[in-house]
Amino acid sequence: MGTTASQLDKGMLSEYQELTFLTKQEILLAYKRFSELLPKEETNGLSYRIPMNAILELPELKTNPFNKRICMVFSTSDSHDGSLSFDDFLDLLSAFSDSATLEIKSHYAFRIFDFDDDGTLGRQDLEKLVNCLTGGTVDTSLTPEEMKQLIDNILEESDIDKDGTVNLSEFQHVISRSPDFVS
Amino acid sequence: MSLVTPPVDGSRSSSAARRHRSVRKSSRRIFSSYQDHQQGSSDDEDKEERVDSNDPEELFQNIQFQKEIIANIRSRPWPMRRKLKVLKQAREIVLKYEGRLTRTRGYQTAGADLLKKISRLLYNVVVLFIPWEVRIKKIESHFGSGVASYFIFLRWLFGINIVLTIMTGAFVVLPELLAGAPFGTTRSKTIPKEHMASAQDLDTIWSLGGYLQYSVLFYGYYGRVRKIGSAGYRLPLAYFLVGMAVFAYSFIILLRKMARNSRLSLASASDENFTFCWRVFCAWDYLIGNPEAAESKGAAIVNNIREAIVEEQQKKRETSLAVLISLRILANILVLLSLAGSIYIIYFVVDRSQKLEQEKPELTLWEKNEVSVVVSLITMIAPSAFELVAQLEMYHPRTSLRFQLARVLVLYLGNLYSLIIALLDKVNIMSSSIPWVTSPIVCLQLPPSLSNWSDSSSFLMAAFEKTNRSQQDQCWETYVGQEMLKLSIIDMIFTVASILLIDFIRGLVVRYLSDCCCWDLESKFPEYGEFKIAENVLHLIYNQGMIWMGAFFSPCLPAFNVLKLIGLMYLRSWAVLTCNVPHQQVFRASRSNNFYLAMLLFMLFLCMLPTIFAIARYKPSQHCGPFSGQEKIYDIISETVASDFPLWFSKVMSYVSSPVVVLPAVLLLFMLIYYLQAIARSLKFTNNQLRLQLQTVRFSRECLESVSRCSSLFFHRN
Numbered sequence: 001m002g003t004t005a006s007q008l009d010k011g012m013l014s015e016y017q018e019l020t021f022l023t024k025q026e027i028l029l030a031y032k033r034f035s036e037l038l039p040k041e042e043t044n045g046l047s048y049r050i051p052m053n054a055i056l057e058l059p060e061l062k063t064n065p066f067n068k069r070i071c072m073v074f075s076t077s078d079s080h081d082g083s084l085s086f087d088d089f090l091d092l093l094s095a096f097s098d099s100a101t102l103e104i105k106s107h108y109a110f111r112i113f114d115f116d117d118d119g120t121l122g123r124q125d126l127e128k129l130v131n132c133l134t135g136g137t138v139d140t141s142l143t144p145e146e147m148k149q150l151i152d153n154i155l156e157e158s159d160i161d162k163d164g165t166v167n168l169s170e171f172q173h174v175i176s177r178s179p180d181f182v183s
Numbered sequence: 184m185s186l187v188t189p190p191v192d193g194s195r196s197s198s199a200a201r202r203h204r205s206v207r208k209s210s211r212r213i214f215s216s217y218q219d220h221q222q223g224s225s226d227d228e229d230k231e232e233r234v235d236s237n238d239p240e241e242l243f244q245n246i247q248f249q250k251e252i253i254a255n256i257r258s259r260p261w262p263m264r265r266k267l268k269v270l271k272q273a274r275e276i277v278l279k280y281e282g283r284l285t286r287t288r289g290y291q292t293a294g295a296d297l298l299k300k301i302s303r304l305l306y307n308v309v310v311l312f313i314p315w316e317v318r319i320k321k322i323e324s325h326f327g328s329g330v331a332s333y334f335i336f337l338r339w340l341f342g343i344n345i346v347l348t349i350m351t352g353a354f355v356v357l358p359e360l361l362a363g364a365p366f367g368t369t370r371s372k373t374i375p376k377e378h379m380a381s382a383q384d385l386d387t388i389w390s391l392g393g394y395l396q397y398s399v400l401f402y403g404y405y406g407r408v409r410k411i412g413s414a415g416y417r418l419p420l421a422y423f424l425v426g427m428a429v430f431a432y433s434f435i436i437l438l439r440k441m442a443r444n445s446r447l448s449l450a451s452a453s454d455e456n457f458t459f460c461w462r463v464f465c466a467w468d469y470l471i472g473n474p475e476a477a478e479s480k481g482a483a484i485v486n487n488i489r490e491a492i493v494e495e496q497q498k499k500r501e502t503s504l505a506v507l508i509s510l511r512i513l514a515n516i517l518v519l520l521s522l523a524g525s526i527y528i529i530y531f532v533v534d535r536s537q538k539l540e541q542e543k544p545e546l547t548l549w550e551k552n553e554v555s556v557v558v559s560l561i562t563m564i565a566p567s568a569f570e571l572v573a574q575l576e577m578y579h580p581r582t583s584l585r586f587q588l589a590r591v592l593v594l595y596l597g598n599l600y601s602l603i604i605a606l607l608d609k610v611n612i613m614s615s616s617i618p619w620v621t622s623p624i625v626c627l628q629l630p631p632s633l634s635n636w637s638d639s640s641s642f643l644m645a646a647f648e649k650t651n652r653s654q655q656d657q658c659w660e661t662y663v664g665q666e667m668l669k670l671s672i673i674d675m676i677f678t679v680a681s682i683l684l685i686d687f688i689r690g691l692v693v694r695y696l697s698d699c700c701c702w703d704l705e706s707k708f709p710e711y712g713e714f715k716i717a718e719n720v721l722h723l724i725y726n727q728g729m730i731w732m733g734a735f736f737s738p739c740l741p742a743f744n745v746l747k748l749i750g751l752m753y754l755r756s757w758a759v760l761t762c763n764v765p766h767q768q769v770f771r772a773s774r775s776n777n778f779y780l781a782m783l784l785f786m787l788f789l790c791m792l793p794t795i796f797a798i799a800r801y802k803p804s805q806h807c808g809p810f811s812g813q814e815k816i817y818d819i820i821s822e823t824v825a826s827d828f829p830l831w832f833s834k835v836m837s838y839v840s841s842p843v844v845v846l847p848a849v850l851l852l853f854m855l856i857y858y859l860q861a862i863a864r865s866l867k868f869t870n871n872q873l874r875l876q877l878q879t880v881r882f883s884r885e886c887l888e889s890v891s892r893c894s895s896l897f898f899h900r901n
Contacts, residue, residue, distance in 0.1 A: 015267065015270070017303065018253070018256070018257070018270065019256060019257055019263065019266045019267065019270065020257055021257055023306065023307050023310050024307045025307070025310070025311070060324075074262075076262045076263075076264060087262070087263035087264065088262070088263065090263060091262060091263050094257070095260075101258050103258060103260075104258060104259075104260055107260040108260060130488070133484050133488075134484060134488070146488075150488060160874060160877050160878065161877050161878060161880075161881040162878060162881065163881065
């Protein structure tokens, strides 16, 4: 690895280019940002896991209402604590990059919205989703009647097999028809 | 979760694979690479395959399959560790078996590898050259993707204009500069004597006369010699072809982008409307990076959702219906009046400038630039006027935005068209006026009163020069080019002035005077301005329309537009970051929106028509330009075909362009269009059928389950 933590191995760099949608400059920039978050004594950036609260300090993620879910989804740690290694960080950036395909984006979006990790978007998931979007305060969140109306409408529009939940294919079907999602 | 491959499916399909391996191997393998849950099975299979296959063709197929996995691996939603493992596996197999390939296959694979490496390198390099990326990303993080879409559109137009500049520059301007007759040699390239004295005045330069008029900027400068330079470059032919190619290229690239966008979104393919799902799933703009924008975005989403619910429940507004309708009718009448008024004003002004030119020899600065100033003033003021009027109508904001866009578009089109019609009227007069060749003859018959021979000769010279001047001035193409360029320049000046005066001063006033004023300037009138996306995009489209209209008559117009767009980009991005705040009410303007592209296409079509009309209808000027002396501008093509191509070619061309061939071709196209529409209709119908089928399958599955449960209960009890 070398003495400085800011150098990425060339072999790894070409591997990462192969495996993600990022260009070489973007990967190097990501490594720089990642190593800024590392504690001072840690020299090997590739294997260290940054805890979730440090990741959430990044300005891009701070204001995002789904930041915790994003960390949980992309984290591959065994303890499910939302910590990200550099590999996970690159996965995150790749999924959100401009050149990522619609399938990747919709797949990860589904997982982010699936709050209870059961593989489908049920009523609780949708409720939590809307509450995240509208912010947590009392005056911005919806009343229970509005919430019920909204979720009924969503399920009516997207639930094709009428089982009361939105599964991955139904979600992808809806998303692929939207002109706004890809951006 | 889909991370864990369901073992039941995996084992079932691997046994099936073992059974059918010898029969449908390759097709199933290619198919299975796009199936997530088959991956576990194909892993197992690979280990078996490694032992068996010795057949070189199979080997090659296997290697191709592995390479496909490698190429597509980034599209899999797996964590990095798994992707690395699969990648290593696939690479191992490729390395192991590549040595066993025959030589031709070996070269093939080596070539493909090299190509891949080069394309990746190229991609890394090309990304560096995308201009203004950092700037646009910064704007995106502050204002969201709506505002950034304006700048991305501007950048795309900049790309198109660069290509147009290269086309006109390389094929028309440069040859004329390098190999054409230099300035001052031919009649069309010299400034006439009476204009020589004033040729360097600021006045003349401003109205694009003098040295600018007799330069490569305009049509009149280009020589009519068929072949120039040592290589025999056919300039007139090139001029005509490049003029047509400008339009063709613009059409192609616009249609290609629209097709790509509609493939991405698939929204136009079906009329399904998932309003609620989209509002919730696609609501968050992941590009926002600062808290202020995030807050306003959050508030906007809440409003959005609430209004959707309200619409669904169909609550009506409380204003009385009669008042509302009468107000709306009034507003529409006002708008129509102003549109008609603006068209009339422009026509009147152009007419007046023609008359003034004929009556007075010297025009004031205002009179010379009247036309362009009036047009630009109208384009600045009218949209704001329309917005004020729209407040009378009390529509939903999204509907009123659409009305506003439609009205502004009609205004721009009306302006451009009335301008070009007025210009073409003048062109008609200029090109059909009889050249004053009879004048020297008339002078020769004057004799008796003139005693001094030198007197008469000088009189003759003066008469001859006057003929020349009137003939030289009869260069209508240069005149059209000049007007378009003038319009473009003045439009730029007005845009810059409006940004600085309106947005910047407004920002300064609100910021610094809010302390002295009695009410809070920042939250009530006048407030900081918001960036009006739709109107600015329309203005860009209008600008591009001007360029397309004038490109044939002024080959350097695209180059000027390139500089204009660069300046506009820097000025607007600075203005947006300094003087504007994020929108309170956010309405969708995403990148892949085909609406603006459709309007651009419409504008392109309409702006191409006047050029085509002028080419087909008017005789080119007798004494200037590359087509002087011909009956029609497009005669150059038939002349070239007749003289430079072999005889059979011109016979073939005359057959092809006769009605015998053209009419059946048009008929065939119509039939094709009808056929494709019929296919689209039937596909939509099939889509609906499949959806119903899904529901019935689920329903029947549930029935079966309940029946089996009942029967098991029944048997169990027994």
